[in-house]
Ligand SMILES: Nc1ncnc2c1ncn2[C@@H]1O[C@H](COP(=O)(O)OP(=O)(O)OP(=O)(O)O)[C@@H](O)[C@H]1O
């Protein structure tokens with residue numbers, strides 16, 4: 001029952017959010033702010049995590065495939081594939097769920113309990129539209145950029161680790177990442193990313209928007225936002241993979 | 247004038263307001279008083295249309311409001327200024343942007359006109375020159391005054407203030423009361439103030455509505471309020487040692 005109520009409430013709020021903004025310049029201004037808060041502010045963490053993950057994957061691949069019959073190029077190839085197919089779109093999205101989701105839920109939740117959302121309504125604003133639409137838009141625009149960036153850095157991380165540890169010669173690693181390139185894998189990664197961006201921002205915004213009570217409830221909402229969007233990400237990961245790759 | 251006609255409001259079965267029937271007069275400071283939890287905030291939020299009433303009606307100068315659709319309500323809301331209990335300033339905007347917000351939403355003023363209006367209202371609340379400050383850099387009393395400045399930036403016909411001076415020292419509290427009362431006279435507004443501050447009641451209570459347990463219990467002005475024989479009202483007024491001493 002509670003789940004059904006929540007889904008109904010979520011859909012109702014999204015319907016409010018996806019109305020056309022009354023004032024274009026207000027929307028554009030919010031969008032710019034959110035592109036920074038949701039996108040640019042996440043570059044650092046995405047960069048660090050991707051570089052290290054790429055490095056770790058390359059080393060693990062080399063460890064797994066320690067056979068003279070398998071060419072060394074497989075290491076570059078599989079690092080690239082892992083980054084493109086799963087690590088960047090899903091794992092990095094999970095990290096962004098933690099970073100961006102908790103931020104959105106606590107920001108909107110605080111506005112709810114301090115009556116700022118009421119104030120918006122009194123001043124002629126549709127608060128769901130004003131607060132939520134720019135955030136979803138910003139994430140849907142910016143996350144694909146972050147994920148491409150993450151794929152690139154992951155591959156670079158693998159390359160650096162193979163040089164530093166000497167597991168594969170640089171030239172073979174680079175040959176590996178050029179092997180069997182199928183552009184559809186990138187489309188698959190981008191489709192997942194856009195869906196996850198929508199899940200993270202809309203679920204977190206919903207959690208914040210419906211907070212009742214005080215600061216404890218805001219904290220709870222921000223935890224719920226991260227947990228629920230992570231679960232949904234994994235679920236949709238399976239669903240989309242099943243749909244797109246089989 | 248705002249007419250509140252027999253309104254009822256309940257939340258999930260719990261009745262909060264019962265048959266409230268009163269009016270708030272133009273050019274006067276109308277006070278809603280009552281204990282914490284008596285329903286003052288809910289009554290105010292019904293008046294500004296943030297809560298839908300279950301029954302009854304609310305008229306703004308004979309214009310029906312309570313049962314309008316949200317879009318239609320915006321027209322009357324352009325004539326309202328609201329000061330929320332905690333100020334409700336937008337944290338990510340500075341003072342000037344906060345005050346400009348309703349101007350951006352409701353008017354087609356030029357940037358220059360807007361700037362002039364911001365400075366005009368800031369002067370009225372004695373905060374000229376704070377345009378670039380952020381809410382986090384202001385004291386509680388200053389926050390309240392910025393919130394008042396935002397509430398009056400459209401020079402509203404109707405001004406609502408929910409406990410404008412709670413949590414402030416007596417001197418600042420009195421200053422805010424004086425400010426609201428002066429603005430009411432100057433702009434001939436219909437001002438509605440929620441309070442449980444006895445000093446405000448005596449200083450600026452031109453029309454006082456006492457709410458007790460969600461019902462309208464007593465109405466009158468600040469002269470009458472001290473002489474009433476209404477038991478619950480007396481209990482409310484003479485709840486503190488200070489007011490009891492004054493009575494004696
Ligand atoms: N959104 C809501 N949902 C459910 N109950 C509510 C809601 N808002 C208020 N109430 C209940 O209505 C009653 C009156 O609350 P209200 O906030 O109007 O009190 P108040 O007179 O403003 O008190 P205070 O002086 O402490 O601000 C309380 O019992 C409160 O629990």
Ligand SMILES: [Mg+2]
Nearest residue numbers: 286287331408
């Ligand atoms: Mg209240």
